[in-house]
Amino acid sequence: MTTFDSTKRSLPELLKDITNGKIQLPDFQRGWVWDDEHVKSLLVSIARSFPVGAVMLMETGGEVQFQVRPVEGISANNVTDNPEQLILDGQQRLTSLTQAIALTTPVDTRTSKGKDILRHYYFDIAMALEGDDRLDEAVKAVDKDRQIRSNFGRDVELDLSTRELECQQLHFPCDKILDDSQWLQDLFQYNPEGMEQFLKFKQKIIGAFVAYQIPIIELKKETSKEAVCLVFEKVNTGGVQLSVFELMTASYAAEGYNLRDDWFGSDIRNVASRQARLAKQELLKGVESTDFLQAITLLHTRQRKYQDIADGKQGKQVRPVSAKRASVLELPLAAYQKWADDVEAGFFEASKFLAGECFFSRKELPYGTQIVPLAATMTLLGERWREPKVHQKLARWFWSGVLGELYGGAVETRIAVDLEELMDWFEDNSATPRTVTDASFDPERLESLRSRLSAAYKGINVLILREGASDFFWKGRIQQLDTQEVALDIHHIFPRAWCEANSIPPKVYDSIINKTPISYKANRMIGGDAPSTYLAKLQSHEQVQLENDEMDVILNGHFIPTEQLRTDDFPGFFEARKRLLMGLIEKAIGKKALSESA
Incomplete structure (x- = not known):
């Protein structure tokens, strides 16, 4: 049929x-x-x-x-x-x-760069009648006040804010195409000389819309x-290809369930937004609907796997744990409803864990994808993640994924494997997850880490901060100053100007080895001076007044070798700080990475 x-x-x-x-x-x-x-x-x-x-x-x-x-x-x-x-x-x-x-309200549209704008559309009648090749120019987009402005809004290039101005300038509003009778009467009142042109326009352009x-x-x-x-x-x-969320929404809607309402909320139906609840936590602001569906799918397929085993199935008959697109699209509505609230709670627990690891803002997170298996794991663990042995393993897994740079690109397979292997590891010390065993960090990687957007760069920066790094100038730890909205950034320890004057190439002085987070104020005081000079200037500042040993405590908090810094020994500083940072990394991933010769 x-x-x-x-x-x-x-x-x-x-x-x-x-x-x-x-x-x-x-x-x-x-x-x-x-x-x-x-x-x-x-x-x-x-x-x-x-x-x-x-x-x-x-x-x-x-x-x-x-x-x-x-x-x-x-x-x-x-x-x-x-x-x-x-x-x-x-x-x-x-x-x-x-x-x-069909509506007289402005069109809620956007620019080609994605900026939201409000527009009314007009046809310049005279230009539209010059020929089809002029129609592109004949369509005018004006702002919500029916004007076109330039010079940052100071100059009005075209003003159609009244019917009289429309008629006098022969600009026809598109929102009158379906019924031009009143506009025609107004034209006769304000600009009767334009009637002949309008009638030609009506036949050619308005006629095309009406007959379309x-x-x-x-x-x-x-x-x-x-x-x-x-x-x-x-x-x-x-x-634009439909997302997994939209396809699942379509599927669930056919069963009478509104997934869109559950995630985004609805004022019409008085439904609270799950996304908005999560976004109240700074670290969960970037959680997408697909992340949420993946976490639920992990738990559903894990439960399904154990049911298959309990039913006596073997080999390929046992369906795997999965977070792949196809598996999400197969997620039954009953499974979503069963797990949704628990998984939401799991995401909240994941944010608490991350805060404990000294992540305080979403932009600091090395991988958004790693929060999916973390939230699913937290859903299963509940309060158990706070147990010292469980927490130690969870932290080692997390930092292995970050510093081993294992969560970039397509990670659906790793996400599923990690959930299974983590849960096994909590019960069996010998069942080390592959993410932990796969993680490695080559000391030479430190020399090539220059982009603060890379996962390892973000991770190392947070490791330094969680050890209690304080500012060179302001009193207080960097992370405390950050929460107090003090201007901070990641700056060169040996200043760029000094390095260039001493023929040190950018690929060396721009690496993370020569950078640390400090305040804008401290960086301005450092300027382009040699470390020995700027340290003396900082320590003697009337608002600071620090002895060498007091300043050394602050430098040590940034894993900066003080002897080499105070003697302006860049090569010695570079190698010493590299070793200090490697020690920090090795501690986080729980394994030796630096060779004995180094």
């Missing part, structure tokens, strides 16, 4: 059904409109009667029952809760056209849940 029809519908008829709510969106669909350039291009395409692609709609009232919402820009209070059709594909085009043509036919593929209400979900996965080849 055919489950779809192909037809055409006029643009005005389609937009009317959208504005009155006969056509709406499944609630899990992305809420957006195209960027400004795409919107203008779309208007030009219709003005020239070019095809803009088919739209896919689905009849409501069948087996698949989605929660719904109106297209962006239309108030839910003004539409019915029982639409006749839902938009499955073509949302961006229809939303853009609805906001630009959009191809429609309509899925019948008899379409199965599986077919609808497959459609969602396939129809986005021309746009």
Whole structure:
């Protein structure tokens, strides 16, 4: 039996059904409109009667029952809760056209660089009549006050803020395309000389919009849940691929559960946002819906594996623990509902663990991906992670992943293996996880660590801070000053200017070996002087007044060799600090990494 029809519908008829709510969106669909350039291009395409692609709609009232919402820009209070059709594909085009043509409010769009902006769209009538090749220039985008400004907003280049100004300058608002009668009367009042040009414009441009036919593929209400979900996965080849979260939302919605509401919350249905609850913790602000689904999938597939074993299955009959995309897409709704609250609590415990390791902001975390197995592990451990032996193993695993740089790239397999092996290791000291055994750190890696965005760089910086590194100038530990919003940064220990004057190449002086976190104030005082000079200046400052041994305590807190620093011995400093940092790294990963000869 055919489950779809192909037809055409006029643009005005389609937009009317959208504005009155006969056509709406499944609630899990992305809420957006195209960027400004795409919107203008779309208007030009219709003005020239070019095809803009088919739209896919689905009849409501069948087996698949989605929660719904109106297209962006239309108030839910003004539409019915029982639409006749839902938009499955073509949302961006229809939303853009609805906001630009069918609504008088400004279009909520963005620039090509992603900055949110509000725009009204106009046709410059005279330019539009010069020929199709001028239509791109004829479409004008003005701000929410219906003006175009330049010189940082000081100069007004085009002012269409009143109907009189529109008529006098013969700029026709796109939000009057579907009903130009009042604008025509106003034109007759304010600029009757422009009537002839407008009538030509009405016939050519407005006529193209009114007569425009959009191809429609309509899925019948008899379409199965599986077919609808497959459609969602396939129809986005021309746009942005649907995420795992959106596909899961589609699947769960067909069972009457709104995953979008659970994650993002809903004011309409008075549902609190799980994402917002997590984001109240600084370290969890970057947790994505996919991270959350992966953690639940890990726990579900682990439980499934043990059930398979209990049922007597062997070999390939035992389904593995997994966090891969295919496994997430197979996650049953019942499993999500069973684990969701526990996993949320697991993420909160993970943030407590990370805070204990001296991570205080999301930007400090070396790998966002490592929080997934950590949260899943915490879900299973509960309060046990605080037990000294368990905590020691957990910390060693974490730092092995960071300093071994094992959580970059595709990590789905490692995530699953780590959860299994960590839980085994907590019970059996000999069952060391592969992430711990695989972790290694070549001392030469320190010389090549220059980017503060790299995982190992971030990790080493935090290791130094958690040992209690204090500022060179201000009283207090660096991390305390950071929470007090004192200006901090990672600066050269031997200043750049001094290094260049002494023919030390950037690849050497820019490495992490020659850097440490200090305050902006201290760095300004250091300037480009030799260490022996700037230390004397710092120590003798009237607001500091430190003896050598007191300053040495601060330097030691940064793992800086004081003797070589005070004698401006860069080669000796470089090798000595390299050894000190390697000792810190070896302590964190629980194994020797530095060769005996070194």
